[in-house]
Amino acid sequence: xxxxxxxxxxxxxxxxxxxxxxxxxxxxxxxxxxxxxxxxxxxxxxxxxxxxxxxxxxxxxxxxxxxxxxxxxxxxxxxxxxxxxxxxxxxxxxxxxxxxxxxxxxxxxxxxxxxxxxxxxxxxxxxxxxxxxxxxxxxxxxxxxxxxxxxxxxxxxxxxxxxxxxxxxxxxxxxxxxxxxxxxxxxxxxxxxxxxxxxxxxxxxxxxxxxxxxxxxxxxxxxxxxxxxxxxxxxxxxxxxxxxxxxxxxxxxxx
Amino acid sequence: xxxxxxxxxxxxxxxxxxxxxxxxxxxxxxxxxxxxxxxxxxxxxxxxxxxxxxxxxxxxxxxxxxxxxxxxxxxxxxxxxxxxxxxxxxxxxxxxxxxxxxxxxxxxxxxxxxxxxxxxxxxxxxxxxxxxxxxxxxxxxxxxxxxxxxxxxxxxxxxxxxxxxxxxxxxxxxxxxxxxxxxxxxxxxxxxxxxxxxxxxxxxxxxxxxxxxxxxxxxxxxxxxxxxxxxxxxxxxxxxxxxxxxxxxxxxxxx
DNA sequence: CGGTACATTGAAGGGGCTCAATCCACGTGG
DNA sequence: CCACGTGGATTGAGCCCCTTCAATGTACCG
Numbered sequence: 001x002x003x004x005x006x007x008x009x010x011x012x013x014x015x016x017x018x019x020x021x022x023x024x025x026x027x028x029x030x031x032x033x034x035x036x037x038x039x040x041x042x043x044x045x046x047x048x049x050x051x052x053x054x055x056x057x058x059x060x061x062x063x064x065x066x067x068x069x070x071x072x073x074x075x076x077x078x079x080x081x082x083x084x085x086x087x088x089x090x091x092x093x094x095x096x097x098x099x100x101x102x103x104x105x106x107x108x109x110x111x112x113x114x115x116x117x118x119x120x121x122x123x124x125x126x127x128x129x130x131x132x133x134x135x136x137x138x139x140x141x142x143x144x145x146x147x148x149x150x151x152x153x154x155x156x157x158x159x160x161x162x163x164x165x166x167x168x169x170x171x172x173x174x175x176x177x178x179x180x181x182x183x184x185x186x187x188x189x190x191x192x193x194x195x196x197x198x199x200x201x202x203x204x205x206x207x208x209x210x211x212x213x214x215x216x217x218x219x220x221x222x223x224x225x226x227x228x229x230x231x232x233x234x235x236x237x238x239x240x241x242x243x244x245x246x247x248x249x250x251x252x253x254x255x
Numbered sequence: 256x257x258x259x260x261x262x263x264x265x266x267x268x269x270x271x272x273x274x275x276x277x278x279x280x281x282x283x284x285x286x287x288x289x290x291x292x293x294x295x296x297x298x299x300x301x302x303x304x305x306x307x308x309x310x311x312x313x314x315x316x317x318x319x320x321x322x323x324x325x326x327x328x329x330x331x332x333x334x335x336x337x338x339x340x341x342x343x344x345x346x347x348x349x350x351x352x353x354x355x356x357x358x359x360x361x362x363x364x365x366x367x368x369x370x371x372x373x374x375x376x377x378x379x380x381x382x383x384x385x386x387x388x389x390x391x392x393x394x395x396x397x398x399x400x401x402x403x404x405x406x407x408x409x410x411x412x413x414x415x416x417x418x419x420x421x422x423x424x425x426x427x428x429x430x431x432x433x434x435x436x437x438x439x440x441x442x443x444x445x446x447x448x449x450x451x452x453x454x455x456x457x458x459x460x461x462x463x464x465x466x467x468x469x470x471x472x473x474x475x476x477x478x479x480x481x482x483x484x485x486x487x488x489x490x491x492x493x494x495x496x497x498x499x500x501x502x503x504x505x506x507x508x509x510x
Numbered sequence: 511c512g513g514t515a516c517a518t519t520g521a522a523g524g525g526g527c528t529c530a531a532t533c534c535a536c537g538t539g540g
Numbered sequence: 541c542c543a544c545g546t547g548g549a550t551t552g553a554g555c556c557c558c559t560t561c562a563a564t565g566t567a568c569c570g
Contacts, residue, residue, distance in 0.1 A: 057503055071405055074491055079408045081401050093394035093401070098499045101398055117503035121387055128383045132376055135390060139348035143356055145400050146336050146348075150326055152407035153334045153452030157558075188516065197408030199559055204518060236329055244353045248312055248372035412526070443548065457526055459550060 013037040013113075014087030014175065015061050022247055023133045032127070037061050037113040043106045045186075050091055050104040058116035059091035065110030066185060069094070069102050070194065080195035082145065083107075085171055092138075107186060140245050144171075147241070152197050155236070157206045160196040162235035165216060165223060170242055182224035268292040269342030269430065270316050277502055278388045287382070292316050292368040298361045300441075305349055305359040313371035314346035320365030321440060324349070325449065326357050335450040337400065338362075340426055347393075362441055395500050399426075402496070407452050410491070412461045415451040417490035420471060420478060425497055437479035 012020070016033040019025060025033070040063055043049050049060065049067060067084040081102060084090055090112060094102040124131040144167065151160045168185065172178035193203040210216040215231045217224040225231055232238075267275070271288040274280060280288070295318055298304050304315065304322060322339040336357060339345055345367060349355040379386040399422065406415045423440065427433035448458040465471040470486045472479040480486055487493075 071401070073405070073409060077409045079405045081404060093397040096391060096394035096500065097398070097496070098501050101496060102401065121503075124387050124390075125383045128380045128386060131383060131386045131390070132379050135379075135386070135393075136351060138390075138393060139351035142348040142397070142400075143352070145397075145404065146326070146357065149336060149400065149404050149407060150328070150334045152404060153450075154328060154332045189518095190516080195408075200517085201519080201560085202558055205558095208518085241352070241356060245351065246353050248376075444550095445548080454527055455549085456528085456551080460526090463550085 013061075014063060017175070018087040018137060019130065019133045022136055023129065029127060029130060032123075033130070036115060036119070036123070037063060039113055040111045041114060043110045043112060045106055045109050048103055048105050049110065049112060050094055050100055050102070052094075052101065052103040053099050055099055056091060056095035058114055058118075059089050059095050059120065060112040060114050062086050062088055062090050063111045063113055065106060065108040067104050067106050067110055068191065068195075069104045071102050078194045079197070080191065082141075082148065083168065083171075083195070085177070086175055088141065089134075107191075136247060140242060143241065143245075148195075157196070157198055157202060158209060159235050160198065161192060161203065161206050161210065162215070162231050163237050164192065164196060165225060166228070166232060166235055166237045168223070169225060169228070174242070181226060181228055182222060184222050186221050187218070187223065268316075269318060272430070273342040273392060274385065274388045277391050278384065284382060284385060287378075288385070291370060291374070291378070292318060294368055295366045296369060298365045298367060300361055300364050303358055303360050304365065304367060305346055305355055305357070307349075307356065307358040308354050310354055311346060311350035313369055313373075314344050314350050314375065315367040315369050317341050317343055317345050318366045318368055320361060320363040322359050322361050322365055323446065323450075324357050324359045333449045334452070335446065337403065338423065338426075338450070340432070341430055343396065344389075362446075391502060395497060398496065398500075403450075412451070412453055412457060413464060414490050415453070416447060416458065416461050416465065417470070417486050418492050419447065419451060420480060421483070421487060421490055421492045423478070424480060424483070429497070436481060436483055437477060439477050441476050442473070442478065 012030070013034045015037055016025070016030055019033065020030070041060075043065075050056065052071065062084055064086055067090065068080050069082050069084055069090075070078050070080040072078050084104065090104055091100075094100040094104065147163070147167065151163050155163065168187075169178055169181075169183060172183045172185075173180075177183060189200050189203045189207065192198070192207075193200050196203070198206070207216065207218065210231075211218075214226060215234065217226065267285065268289045270292055271280070271285055274288065275285070296315075298320075305311065307326065317339055319341055322345065323335050324337050324339055324345075325333050325335040327333050339359065345359055346355075349357040349359065402418070402422070406418050410418065423442075424433055424436075424438060427438045427440075428435075432438060444455050444458045444462065447453070447462075448455050451458070453461070462471065462473065465486075466473075469481060470489065472481065
């Protein structure tokens with residue numbers, strides 16, 4: 001039931017929602033954050049948001065849509081580092097270097113809000129509480145990278161695929177983009193392979209195995225996981241690890 | 256020319272030195288940071304600093320020595336996530352969860368400085384500039400994780416080993432723990448394998464190949480890389496990626 | 511209707527694993 | 541002073557997971 005007049009205030013911006021889950025935000029801070037995310041720029045599917053080798057004087061917040069961050073090696077092989085979902089900073093850490101270390105490409109049509117470094121630094125100076133919240137939210141992302149790294153280093157192809165699909169499920173659920181057991185995403189087998197260090201044919205066989213076992217159904221960009229528990233067991237996936245996140249009691253006490 | 260009386264001020268603490276490379280620190284900030292790192296705790300080799308599953312109400316700064324951060328999987332396999340060198344926060348992101356996600360173990364005798372979350376948050380409130388610097392320094396670490404991830408996903412065994420040894424060289428050089436082409440570290444083949452997702456026998460064969468080619472010499476915990484350029488070419492290693500790091504001009508202008 | 515993007519399948523090969531044995535240096539207790 | 545245990549490096553044989561190469565299928569689109 002969208003209401004045009006109150007749309008903006010009713011539907012908090014993704015970064016605001018994320019930080020509000022971590023700390024209690026004052027009305028002023030909510031306004032400030034929302035305002036920060038107001039200047040949207042649209043990027044069409046398959047277009048680059050950040051290009052390796054270019055220079056940037058700020059970052060972006062992903063408002064809507066999905067993107068991938070990756071590196072192309074000399075021989076043309078691609079390693080996808082992560083899937084970028086609404087509410088996260090695009091350009092960390094790529095844009096913090098003289099010349100961007102990675103590329104970021106829109107997987108769907110996407111809208112982003114540019115935030116210059118000076119703006120970001122100003123925000124930190126004036127609202128250290130937000131800086132702390134942002135830092136804390138980085139811990140969640142760092143944990144996801146670590147899981148990804150563990151998957152590449154020590155897990156089999158089936159485990160990797162299962163793990164990736166489960167992680168996307170949980171992350172999308174957290175931002176209201178997935179229901180209990182399924183989500184919609186233009187996830188090709190090539191993308192899965194490049195994220196997990198696998199070849200396309202083998203991803204295909206792995207997915208077929210999961211499908212034959214009734215654990216995963218992919219059809220028309222709709223990924224369904226009928227038995228989340230069973231797949232989690234197979235993937236050694238701790239559904240809870242992302243939710244076991246917490247701010248220390250000290251934090252709320254201080255403000 | 257060591258001078259006992261001024262030892263402390265002359266030899267800044269590792270975290271202070273690191274942040275000073277990123278931003279200009281006031282004398283007061285230097286004092287504050289050094290003081291933060293003054294309460295040392297010793298941890299002997301092979302002892303755990305952080306244990307997976309335990310709860311923590313703060314982090315540590317590694318003052319001296321080397322540690323590893325890792326996860327042990329159900330079947331006993333271990334994936335080392337990174338090597339922890341002096342000046343970095345130990346316990347990010349492990350300690351930010353209700354129960355630590357990873358373990359951290361001392362590789363050498365180590366000294367660490369505990370910093371409670373409340374202390375850390377207080378620091379951020381009072382010195383947002385330091386918060387910014389810390390955030391920026393995280394970007395460097397994030398870049399290293401990404402390179403590690405790329406290695407596991409898309410590089411061959413030789414490339415991985417070469418890359419790891421080079422990365423350690425560059426990082427140790429940055430903190431004065433390595434000379435132009437060698438460093439000292441108790442690096443067993445098992446450690447290398449667990450970091451790179453390889454088996455011990457295969458690490459052995461890979462190292463022998465590198466040794467036969469005259470690219471790497473490991474002897475008595477001393478790692479020597481006679482021809483850094485040649486090894487870098489082999490590993491697709493961008494020696495510069497860690498140094499191409501920068502703060503935006505906007506930052507210095509503001510303060 | 512031809513082109514493009516993506517999924518699927520087969521055959522063959524190789525990179526890296528597992529298993530297992532051996533070797534070596536070192537420390538320790540008798 | 542030697543026997544033994546332990547941590548780590550080394551080497552060999554066999555094999556399997558996953559890759560590469562290549563072909564085919566299929567849906568969609570201009």
